[in-house]
Every structure is written in structure tokens, then in C-alpha cells.
Amino acid sequence: MTAPLATILVARACGPAVEGEAVLSSEGFSPRYDLDRWSGVITKPGHKLEGTNIRDKILFFPTAKGGIAAGWAFFDIKHKGIAPRALVFGVTNPVMVQGAVFADLTITEGWSPHPAEVLHTGDWVRVDPARKVIELLRRA
Amino acid sequence: MRLTAHEQAMLDGRHGAAASDALRYQIEVGRFWGAGRFVPITNAHMMGDIEVMGDAGLDWLRGACEKRAHCSIPITTNARCIDFAFAERLGQDPAEATKERTIIRLLREMNVVTTDTCINYQTIYQPHLGEHVAWGDTGTVIYANSVFGARSNFEAGPAAFAAALTGRTPEYGFHLDEHRKGTLVVRLSAQLDDLADWGAVGKIVGERHQNYFAVPVFAGMRRAPNSDELKHLGAALASYGSMAMFHMVGVTPEAPSLERALGGNRPVDEIVIDDAALERVYAGYDLRDRSASLVVFSGPQLSLLEMKSLGGMFRGRKLHPGTHAFVTTSHGVKSAARELGYLQDLEAAGATVLEGVCFYILQNLSQMRVRNGWTNMISNSAKIVNIIGAHRFNTILRRTRDCVEIACTGRLQ
Numbered sequence: 001m002t003a004p005l006a007t008i009l010v011a012r013a014c015g016p017a018v019e020g021e022a023v024l025s026s027e028g029f030s031p032r033y034d035l036d037r038w039s040g041v042i043t044k045p046g047h048k049l050e051g052t053n054i055r056d057k058i059l060f061f062p063t064a065k066g067g068i069a070a071g072w073a074f075f076d077i078k079h080k081g082i083a084p085r086a087l088v089f090g091v092t093n094p095v096m097v098q099g100a101v102f103a104d105l106t107i108t109e110g111w112s113p114h115p116a117e118v119l120h121t122g123d124w125v126r127v128d129p130a131r132k133v134i135e136l137l138r139r140a
Numbered sequence: 141m142r143l144t145a146h147e148q149a150m151l152d153g154r155h156g157a158a159a160s161d162a163l164r165y166q167i168e169v170g171r172f173w174g175a176g177r178f179v180p181i182t183n184a185h186m187m188g189d190i191e192v193m194g195d196a197g198l199d200w201l202r203g204a205c206e207k208r209a210h211c212s213i214p215i216t217t218n219a220r221c222i223d224f225a226f227a228e229r230l231g232q233d234p235a236e237a238t239k240e241r242t243i244i245r246l247l248r249e250m251n252v253v254t255t256d257t258c259i260n261y262q263t264i265y266q267p268h269l270g271e272h273v274a275w276g277d278t279g280t281v282i283y284a285n286s287v288f289g290a291r292s293n294f295e296a297g298p299a300a301f302a303a304a305l306t307g308r309t310p311e312y313g314f315h316l317d318e319h320r321k322g323t324l325v326v327r328l329s330a331q332l333d334d335l336a337d338w339g340a341v342g343k344i345v346g347e348r349h350q351n352y353f354a355v356p357v358f359a360g361m362r363r364a365p366n367s368d369e370l371k372h373l374g375a376a377l378a379s380y381g382s383m384a385m386f387h388m389v390g391v392t393p394e395a396p397s398l399e400r401a402l403g404g405n406r407p408v409d410e411i412v413i414d415d416a417a418l419e420r421v422y423a424g425y426d427l428r429d430r431s432a433s434l435v436v437f438s439g440p441q442l443s444l445l446e447m448k449s450l451g452g453m454f455r456g457r458k459l460h461p462g463t464h465a466f467v468t469t470s471h472g473v474k475s476a477a478r479e480l481g482y483l484q485d486l487e488a489a490g491a492t493v494l495e496g497v498c499f500y501i502l503q504n505l506s507q508m509r510v511r512n513g514w515t516n517m518i519s520n521s522a523k524i525v526n527i528i529g530a531h532r533f534n535t536i537l538r539r540t541r542d543c544v545e546i547a548c549t550g551r552l553q
Contacts, residue, residue: 014172028350028382032192033527036506044529063350064382067527068218068276069192071296076194093352093382094173094313095276098299101168109172 004126004135006118010088011110013129014097018106019137020058020085022123024115025049028063029087031073031099040082054084058125058134060115062090070099078103086127088115088134108134141170141310142177150306158209162302169299170310178308179291179315183267184215185260185275186300188247190239191221191503193297198239201246204301211251215304216265218277219258219441219468219498220244226494231511232504240503252304256496257470258440261288262367269393272315274303278378279371279440279523281314285385287370289393291315294352294384313352314384320394321403322357322387324349325410329360330418334539335446338369339522340421341413342376343537345383349409352382357401359389368446375440376522425536427516427552432460434514434533435547437540438468438499439524447477451485453544459490460550464512467493489548500528509533518546 027048031037034044035054042049064070077083086106087096100107106127111134119125122140127133143151151167153160166178190198222232222240244254255264260275261283267273267290274295275281284290293313295303303309313319326345332338345356356377365373365388377383387395395401437450447469459465467486469477474495477483486493502508509531517533519525520543525535538546546552 012172012174014168033529035530037194037530043532045532045534047529064352065350065379067379067382068187068278068294068296071187071276071298072193072197075200075298076192076196079194079196091351091353093384094169094293094299095278095296097172098169098296101165101172102296102298107172 004137005139006136008115008118008134009112010108010132010134013108013132015086015100015104015106015129017126017128017130018058018085019124019126020056022060022119022121022125023049023052023054023057024060024119024121026062028065029059029061030065030067030070031077032067032069033065037073037077040077055082057084058086058088058127059084060088064089064091064093064096068095070095071102074099074103074105078105088127141167141175147178156208158204158207159305162305166302166306166310170312173310173312175310175312177311179272179311180308181272181274181303182213183265183273184213184295184300184304185218185280186215186252186304187218187276187297188243188301189220189501190236190243191501193243198243201243205246205249209250209305211304212307213304214253215300216253216255216260217247219501220256220496221501221503223494223497226492230502231508236503255470258498259371259443259470262371262443263470263472272309274300274309276300278384279375281384282374282378282386283371285314286374286387286392319353320385321355321405322401323355323405323408324357325398325407326356326358327360327410327412328358329412329414331362331415334520335368335372336520336522336537336539337418338365338373339376340418340537342373343380343421343522343526344413344417345411346377346380348411350381352384354381354383355385355387356383357387357389357395357398359398361388364391368443371440372521379523379526422537426534427536428534429515430552431515432518432546432550432552433463433512434517435463435465435543436499436517436519436524437543438466439521439527441498442467442469442473444473444476447473447482448480450540451482453541454489454491455485457489457548459547463547463550465491465547466499467491468497468499469493469495471495500524506531516552518543518552
């Protein structure tokens, strides 16, 4: 295994270790407010990621929005085959964690350094909850 | 997490497979948040409807029922996505309606009280100061923590259900004193005469501090708000800011003074909300094509007193041709409103009054929007104005009386 190009430490994490394409958002996220849960596309008008399909992505959001719906919604979109591989939050809320654990999706909270300092959308990253790290493996 | 002998027995399966699964799930969530132990709860409130659960959630529920899952403490359900009396008229999918009926049946078999309301705190159960509960939706949680001084985190559907199976929840977040202290101060000098004004306050504060652990302390109000005003404030704070608690000096039980509410915290921000700040909120909406064909009073469901007030505003008037007005409330409130004549005032004007649902979670809502050619959604609820975006509505917040005027004249200003 080659050494990562950059490493981000996270404060809290759970779920399996996963790799995937990073998508960085400067706006927070809720699967209820922002996501079309039938296509996997972020559809809220004006959302910073409007038009982005989240399937198989590693999603970076500064905050969690709302909302109780994530508890069932992550499980639902996982079984529809349109779930992201991991959710990486600056600050999250219990519902995102309850939903991610229920759906066996990887989730983390807290980051150092800020992802925007070392990553770009399209980069290939690995999220390893056991070691509480996110590693940049390939540039886009 | 430290487990009691009872909890260890539950984890080992001596209270059944469903309780064991639920506790294991709760332990994983608790570990994420650094919970040291569980805390017993007295009441739970869960979201569980086909729109959000999907087929996978329904299958999971069937599995839980097969494992003889049985809720050990009282648990009620949140608003759902279908009012069966209106499903056909609204063009909702009959197959999904059948699934929704199955969900209700399964939940009842597992000892869930299917109340279908997001205003349980006004109509069903009022926990006392310090009482630990496991509630969702977010509006119920922020009301419980703030107005009653009860203790709950946001509990998603599966989490609240797990809590009712095990009778406990991991002790983190708002179950702990350390997270209940105020973190910022908001001085309210605005007039705040309408429910929408209180929602707008929640929008201003919530947008500026999107953080579950931010706890605003409100001070300087011209008068103490009533229950419905607190409801709209809390729902908006929870929606825009993902917040689960606020204090209001002299109003809420853990805020006898500003100092006590802050509990030694130095506020990270001080915000002043005056009349001009509120007017900026109302002026900030893009009116697009000025379409006024959809006006919604929902999110949260209306209390009986809101039904009375709204009925009075619509009395003797008619909706503008082509305009739809929707009102949502609980089963009990609609029944009482019928007895008292408020319902007739609304229906005579042409409004559609739905029970047991909330507008933004209606099954097939996107298709309903397209079929009716709705572009703008006008509401007095700051929460629903924020939350309905994924269905591609352009949303506009207006005061209650203005919403009625728009609905009856078709003119959006």
C-alpha cells in the first residue's frame, strides 16, 4: 500500500473502511431537505451540490441540516442502490449517526485539517473509522 | 459503555431477539457519541411512514414483528404521509397506501400507539422537568427540552423504536447537564405578532448557527410567547439550525435568569432581532412567477387554537379560483374542530383539511406539484418553507393573515 498523499484526522467515526471519490460541499446536508431519494440526486434548488448524484461517493459536509428523516432514509437509499459510501461531517447530529449505523454506512465527525485545504472534489480517498483517518490516495 | 446486569441480560438475548438487536444498535450509536451508560426513559415518539421508510424499512419492520418485538414503554407515532380519506383525491399511489396501512398494523402489533401527530407535546404527553424521553421529529424534541425541561436527543425512527423496545437510550447530548447551557444570546426587540414572525426568528438564528449543540438564549421579549408561538420558533430553530434546545429568560424552566441559562458559558454570539430584521426576512423571497396557487398551513400540525383562529380568518370567504389551500392537523384536533365548527369555516372556504399527516411528507408530493402546476408554495410556517425544497417548490414565508389573503385573492406580494 502506497503512502497517502494527505491525511485528515477525524474526532468520531464508525462503520466499515471504504474508498471512493470525494465530493466536497460548502453547504450542509439533509436527505429530506436536499435529496431526491428515488434518483440519488441533490435536487434542492440552490443547494451548492444541486444536480450532484451521491451514489458511491464520499461526501464531505460542514454541517447536518434538520431532521429526523435520515434515520430511515439512509437505509432506504442503501437498499435502492443509491447510497453514498461514507458521510464525512464537520459537525453532525444524532440522527445522521443513528441513520448511518442503522444502514451500516460509514460516518465521521470533526476534521483536522479542514478537507478543503487538502482535497478537491474528484480525488480518491479512503475513510478508515477504526484509525479515525481519511487518506487521500489519488488526485483527480 | 457500562451495562447494568439487566442490560447485559437483554444484550445476551434473554429478553428476546428484537430487544437484543435494539440494544446492540443503541450501543453502537452511544459509542460514537462517547456515552458512558444508558438512561431509562418513560416515553418515546417515532417517525415511521412509507414515504421515508421505503420498501426496505417496511421489510425491516416485518422482520422486527416476526421476532416478536414489543415496546416496553409508551411510544407514539409522528405525522405520516397519507390521510386515507383523501388519498384518491390527491392522486396518491394506492399501492403505497396499502403499504402505509401495513406499517400501521405492524406498529400496533408491536405495542406502538399510532397517533400520527407531530404535536404530541400539545395533545398527547407533556413530560416534566428532568424527565428522560426519546423523541423525534425535531420539533417535538426542541419543545420537550426547552419548554418542558425534559431531556431528549433527536431520535430517528429506528432509534426511537429501539429505545421503546429496550426502555432506555444512550446518555449523551441533551441528557447531560453540560450540553443544556446556553451558548449564544438573542435579544428580541421585534413586535412578533404572528406565528410566522416567531418562525422567522428561528430562521435567522438557525441559519447563522447550524449546530446541534448550539443553544440560543432569548431575552428581552416584549411579551411571553404562547404555546403555538413557541412551537413555530422551536420548529424553525430545529429545521434551519438543527438545534435541539433553546432557553427563554423568564419563560422556560431552566432559564430563570440570563446567567442561569448560560450556566457560566461565555456566549459565542449576541444577536439582536428587531422589526427591520424580520422585514428583511419577508422581503428576501423570490416571488418567481407570482403564482399564488398553493398556500399551506402545516409543519407542525395545527393545534385546536390555531384551527379556531384560522377558521375565523377564512370564515365567510372563498379561495381564489385555482388556488389550493391545505391545512394539516392531528386526528383528535380535527375531530374537536368539527364539533366546534372551526372545521366547517375552513372547508366552506374551500380549504382541504388533512389529518394525521404533514404536507411536506405527503406521498407523491413531487408528482402532485407537477400535476397541479404548482411553482410557489406560500406558508406561515418557516419550517416547511425550509424543508420542502427537495420537491422543487419555490417557497415563500408570509404572515398568517397574509397567507389567507393570498389564498382568497390569488395575489402574491
